[in-house]
Amino acid sequence: QVQLVESGGGLAQPGGSLRLSCAASGFTFSNYAMSWARQAPGKGLEWVSGIYSDGSGTYYADSVKGRFTISRDNAKNTLYLQMNSLKPEDTALYKCVKGPPGDSTDYWGQGTQVTVSS
Numbered sequence: 001q002v003q004l005v006e007s008g009g010g011l012a013q014p015g016g017s018l019r020l021s022c023a024a025s026g027f028t029f030s031n032y033a034m035s036w037a038r039q040a041p042g043k044g045l046e047w048v049s050g051i052y053s054d055g056s057g058t059y060y061a062d063s064v065k066g067r068f069t070i071s072r073d074n075a076k077n078t079l080y081l082q083m084n085s086l087k088p089e090d091t092a093l094y095k096c097v098k099g100p101p102g103d104s105t106d107y108w109g110q111g112t113q114v115t116v117s118s
Helices: none
Strands: 003-007 010-012 018-025 034-039 045-051 058-060 068-073 078-083 092-098 112-116
Touching (some): 003 092, 018 092, 018 112, 034 078, 058 068
Antiparallel strands (some): 003 018, 018 078, 034 045, 034 092, 092 112
8 A cells, every 4th residue: 555654844044944854655755746735723735846847947936946956866766855944934844745736635644743843
């Protein structure tokens, strides 16, 4: 069965960095686009970033463009999100998603909490 397990979240100071990872299993990872989405308390779901199956193309929400970098290692079945210059408004539960941003999918990870606070 499809499993998506995120890690790497935590507490960071404004201006700091975190690197999220998503270990994927149960499907042929290299055949699928992947995405990161986030949900902050009291706010709707935001599609943060996406990447083509071969890594040749990426998408970023305007809110994170220039600060976040998505990447993948198809040999390790792992998706990454490097988050730099973090802001308090980046505080959210970050989830790994099988499929491109906005796609209807049943496959989501449980999420990893990111809190940006001084």
